[in-house]
Amino acid sequence: MNSLAVRLFFSATVWIILTLLSAGLLLSDLNKKNNLEAFDDRLNLLLETLIGGSKVDSTEGITVVTSIGDPRFFQPYSGWYWQINKGAKTLSRSRSMWDQVFTLDKRLIGGRSQFVDSIGKNRKQVIEKKNLYIVEREISFPGITQPITFILSGDTHEYRENIKNFDNTLSAILIFLGVGLMIAVFLQVNFGLLPLNKIKDALFKIRNGDKKKLEAKYPLEVQPLATEINDLLEHNEKIVERARTHVGNLAHVLKTPLAVITNEIDKENKLLSNQIVLMKKHIDRYLKKAHLESVGKNIKSKIAFLEFLNKMVLIFQKLYPDKEIELQKGFKEFFIFGSLEDMEELIGNLVENACKWGRKKIKIKFENHGKNEVKILIDDDGPGLEQEQKNKVFTRGFRVDEQTPGSGLGLNIVKDILEIYKGEIRLEKSPSLGGLRVNIVLPVSLI
């Protein structure tokens, strides 16, 4: 019962069933009454025909002059009978009664019409499975001392059959209607709850980090909720962003005094020097961590990658004037959909590593990799890496050489960026320069 859809569907279903059931009962009852009335009218009409066709006999008896034409009154045990009595004495009866006689018991006296199960004592033998409807009338004729009782019965089979047919049709219609209504309710519930489902999906995406807020337009009733959620999300993000900025600012602010202290202390004072190195390490680590958080979250755009790489190479030529950086020419410009910050971090870290370790030369080449990917190869002529080191370089804080400055987080960030951009990285031996080859694959923007 915890689902809104189930609740709505369940309550509507109960209501539909109750309504249809009572409507069905009501209609069936009404029909029964109508049928009964019609049947009663018919029998009364037949009775009147019988009375009208009778004539008073001189011997105080009754003679049927005109019999009822209906052949069922001649068929033995047809259920359609008539009988004329004078007191307890039977004056005349229909052929169909054959050897049976209506015994006038108390129930029938009083001019009421009534159902009876049988006529006479031998009901088992004769009238089995026949329900009879009996109408009866007492009439006093002039010249006859005792009133004459006219009795007429009809087989209710026809009438029951009518009711049964009607009931069957009615139930069929009502069941059909019910199912139809339930389908309609089901569709309505689903359609009505569609915006809520949309919100549910959107929230799931937000949780996964695929989306930042509820974007679509929602119906009037749900829109305030969506707006509120968006505000909350924005507020949350602002708080996180602020916290991250604070951490970043704190770390950055600490760096200047740390620089002052670094330069002021006696180089021989190992204890202080070590502590300062430790402090620097911690600060760097927290900053990089904060930075890792932001990977993939900056504004993305289409980046002309070769143009961007050219700019980066110019910077590295300034930074490492004694290293020769060769960028492959003539490769067709390709685009990568991403944030510039992430790409700068990716290429900055990789090319800086190559410049740091390379002796003289760094080569950057491109290859098409499948339809939608480009392979970027960064080769250097440095010492390269042992297999064991290759496995370790991507772990957080691992540094190949403790003497060379660095936080040991650079390649970690590289790996994280590539993971987010669905790229790959492999470390190989450079076939042309003999040092390390960094082999990265990046999906390109197709539009």
Next chain:
Amino acid sequence: MRILVIEDDPDLNNQIKQSLEDSGYSVDTALDGEEGHFLGDTEPYDAVVLDLGLPKVDGITVLEKWRKEKKNFPVLILTAREQWSDKVSGFDAGADDYVTKPFQMEEVLARLRALIRRSAGHASSDIECGPLRIDTKSNRVFVNGTKLKLTSHEYKIIEYFLHHQDKVITRTELVEHIYDQDFDRDSNTIEVFIGRLRKKMGMDLIKTERGYGYRLSIEKE
């Protein structure tokens, strides 16, 4: 060689100034971007050490303004931020090198030396002119392999000449690049320094260009 240091932390600013002066540079300082930009705009510096996080006007803006005004002295930026996007925006603005805080002073010195050398078109830290050789790393000057004993001002002058060989250098230019802003400048002392340098070198490598100034050159007239 005259250097401008723009750093808002007074202690760090002072430390850099001290270290640079100890290495034989004349140093002016500024504590905010506005003053720093003004100094760089009006005084002829050989290099600038520029912090990026500055009050009033930030370092990137200062640098961009200079480059727009065609000031092309080499600029070493100091930054607390290690992200590449920050470094790239520094280079985009026209920086030549960067040092991240906290740094060892030796690193700043080494990078400054390299920047000044490169801006003068020299590839190595040793600069030669005929028999004259200067080691900018250790601030030593040799003539035919013999080390000269020079005062700091004499060293500054000969270093400036070596960085600008075959160029006529006026007295004012020398004064501007040798003394910092606060120094009581007297261009007559330059003549005294030149005279002493010629004597110590034992040869007349510094020629007087009458009416213009001086020129360091090995060619015989």
